[in-house]
Structures are given as structure tokens and as C-alpha cells.
Amino acid sequence: METIWIRTQSRQYPVFVGQNVIETLPSFIHDHFSYATSLLIITDETVGGLFLPRMTSLLKDFHPETYVVPAGEKAKTFDIYYSCLTFALEKKLDRKSLIIAFGGGAVGDLAGFVAATFMRGIPFIQVPTTILAHDSAVGGKVAINHPLGKNMIGVFFQPEAVFYDIEFLSTLPPEEKRSGFAEVVKHGLIKDKELFEWLQANIKSLENVSNNDLQFMLSRGIKVKESIVSEDEKETGIRAFLNLGHTLGHAIEAEIGYGKITHGEAVIIGICFALQLSKRELGFSYKKDEFMQWLRALGYKTDFPNHLSAKKLLNRMKMDKKTVRQKIRFVLLEQVGRPVLKELEDERLMAHLEHFRAGGGV
Numbered sequence: 448m449e450t451i452w453i454r455t456q457s458r459q460y461p462v463f464v465g466q467n468v469i470e471t472l473p474s475f476i477h478d479h480f481s482y483a484t485s486l487l488i489i490t491d492e493t494v495g496g497l498f499l500p501r502m503t504s505l506l507k508d509f510h511p512e513t514y515v516v517p518a519g520e521k522a523k524t525f526d527i528y529y530s531c532l533t534f535a536l537e538k539k540l541d542r543k544s545l546i547i548a549f550g551g552g553a554v555g556d557l558a559g560f561v562a563a564t565f566m567r568g569i570p571f572i573q574v575p576t577t578i579l580a581h582d583s584a585v586g587g588k589v590a591i592n593h594p595l596g597k598n599m600i601g602v603f604f605q606p607e608a609v610f611y612d613i614e615f616l617s618t619l620p621p622e623e624k625r626s627g628f629a630e631v632v633k634h635g636l637i638k639d640k641e642l643f644e645w646l647q648a649n650i651k652s653l654e655n656v657s658n659n660d661l662q663f664m665l666s667r668g669i670k671v672k673e674s675i676v677s678e679d680e681k682e683t684g685i686r687a688f689l690n691l692g693h694t695l696g697h698a699i700e701a702e703i704g705y706g707k708i709t710h711g712e713a714v715i716i717g718i719c720f721a722l723q724l725s726k727r728e729l730g731f732s733y734k735k736d737e738f739m740q741w742l743r744a745l746g747y748k749t750d751f752p753n754h755l756s757a758k759k760l761l762n763r764m765k766m767d768k769k770t771v772r773q774k775i776r777f778v779l780l781e782q783v784g785r786p787v788l789k790e791l792e793d794e795r796l797m798a799h800l801e802h803f804r805a806g807g808g809v
Contacts, residue, residue: 458605460607521705551580552582574610581630625715629718691778750806751800757801776789
């Protein structure tokens with residue numbers, strides 16, 4: 448087991464990464480939340496069906512309540528958020544209660560937002576079960592979606608701890624492995640060239656990654672995120688670099704429909720587009736053919752979804768949280784490990800989108 452400390456202005460907390468780290472959760476709760484009056488586990492249908500009996504047995508001394516929500520982005524709606532709050536009130540949770548977010552990134556976002564807003568904020572612990580959640584469970588961004596944009600309704604609210612048991616990752620379907628791995632690639636590109644090169648050299652398939660390799664790459668990714676959020680907790684500066692590929696990626700998710708493409712698969716297309724912009728705008732240079740072949744071998748689609756309108760995607764990007772005065776800002780790379788922010792005028796951006804659609808690639 449490895450312990451990584453996340454240090455932000457508002458809170459410091461541990462991330463425990465490794466096999467069977469979930470077994471240490473009861474003692475952590477006993478040591479740090481002996482005052483807790485009640486405990487609520489929020490999970491989704493998929494994770495609940497696989498692992499909820501184990502979790503409730505593990506935490507039986509705390510007599511946990513459980514609430515099961517839809518899997519994936521369907522959990523991040525006003526209606527589901529409201530139903531979680533209603534359940535918490537019905538079960539008499541109070542300001543000394545504790546919430547456990549048990550699932551992937553969507554459950555973590557939802558449960559964290561519930562914790563942040565229930566009675567003006569109660570503590571919560573992240574227990575992620577996906578590769579994607581190595582990114583989303585760390586850093587304190589919690590939110591739900593709006594039909595006009597992803598994660599538009601939310602706050603910054605740090606967890607008390609993260610228990611990242613990689614044993615849970617063994618049941619992930621291929622598309623969820625690709626979804627999470629996209630964020631690992633992102634972390635390497637923006638701040639850890641050694642990790643990025645290691646990934647290309649060692650990860651040739653996502654179907655048979657060893658637990659040792661999983662722990663190595665996920666820990667490195669978490670350390671990249673820690674180094675950024677420790678300086679910029681609320682995204683007033685460099686934390687925006689963590690959005691590499693997300694500006695177009697979020698627009699693709701919203702335009703296709705949440706849940707119809709995984710977050711990470713949309714982000715990979717966004718990363719490919721961002722690298723094209725980096726090349727054309729900043730002279731970014733690297734082994735692009737090798738990179739694209741590697742992504743495709745891992746099962747990613749790297750092309751612009753041709754059935755989507757470039758104009759509609761442009762309008763979606765204008766709704767992005769990072770947009771200021773209707774000027775779309777992209778995270779680009781001067782080189783691997785050296786990100787920058789750049790605003791692009793609509794006409795120039797449309798030209799880049801059409802070039803990408805036509806197969807200009809990176």
C-alpha cells in the first residue's frame with residue numbers, strides 16, 4: 448500500500464492506493480470519526496451489485512444506510528441529487544453523519560456534492576472503483592450535470608480521505624478501462640514526461656495490465672494532480688492545465704448525450720484535437736504517428752465524430768466553465784510536460800475543427 452498526501456489550502460488528506468486497502472477503512476473511521484452519528488453509503492447499480500454486500504459487511508459496526516443510484520452519468524442529475532438528499536433526511540442524517548462515495552467518478556461527483564450541500568456540508572470519504580476515479584476522486588471537484596453542460600452545478604469540497612483499492616478494477620469492462628486510462632495519459636502529457644514515455648513503452652493492451660503496473664501509473668497520476676491542486680485548489684490558475692482534452696471532450700459528451708460515450712473516450716478525441724492545435728499554433732512536435740497508432744491499438748477512436756456539427760460543438764464549448772467572455776480557452780502543449788492556456792477566436796477555431804474533421808489529425 449502507498450499513501451499519498453493531498454495538501455490543499457482547505458484540507459490535507461491521505462490517498463491510500465494498493466491491493467485490499469479497503470480493509471483498513473473501518474479502523475480509519477473508528478480513529479477519525481468516532482463521533483459519527485450515522486453513515487450513508489451512496490453507490491450505483493453496477494458497483495452495488497458487485498461489491499455492496501462486502502462493503503456493508505466491512506462496515507457493519509457502523510450500521511450503514513445504503514442508497515443505490517443509476518450507473519454512470521445518469522446519476523448526475525437534479526432528480527437523483529434531490530432523491531439522495533431526501534433519503535438522507537428521511538434516515539435522520541445530521542451534521543455529524545458521514546457519507547461514503549462508493550463507485551466511479553459519477554458516484555464520487557454526486558455523493559461529494561450531496562455531502563457538500565447537506566446541512567451546509569458534512570464529511571465524506573471517497574472509495575473509487577474505476578481507473579477514471581484516480582483523477583476525479585482527488586482534488587475536491589464535486590458536481591452534477593445540466594443538460595446544457597457537464598459539471599455545471601457544483602462546488603469545491605475536499606474528501607476526508609480516499610481509499611483506492613485496485614482490486615475493484617478487475618471487473619471493469621473495456622470501455623471503462625479506456626475511459627480511465629485517458630486521464631493517466633493526460634497526466635503524463637501535462638506534467639510527467641517520464642510517465643508518458645513509460646505508458647507508451649509498457650502499456651500495449653488494457654486487458655492484461657498487472658496490479659503492480661496499475662498501482663505505479665495510478666500513483667504517478669495522483670501525484671501529478673496533487674502537485675497542481677496543492678498550488679491551485681479552486682482553479683484560478685494552473686489547475687486549468689488538468690483540462691487538457693476536456694474542452695472538446697465535454698462538448699462531445701453533451702452533444703452525443705451523457706452516457707452514450709464514456710468521458711475518457713471523448714477526452715482522448717479532445718486530446719488529439721488539442722495536440723493538433725498545439726502543433727499548428729505553437730509548433731509542438733513529437734512522434735505523432737506512433738502516438739496515434741498506440742491509442743488505436745488500445746481501442747480508442749481518435750477521429751472527429753463526423754455526425755456531429757462543428758458549429759454545435761463550438762457553441763457547446765462556449766458554455767464550458769473555462770470560457771471567459773465567450774472566448775474559448777484551450778490547454779495546449781509547447782512540449783510534453785509544458786502546458787499553456789490559449790484563447791482562440793471563433794473563426795480560427797472553426798478552421799481547426801474542419802481540418803480535424805477532414806482527417807488532418809495531429
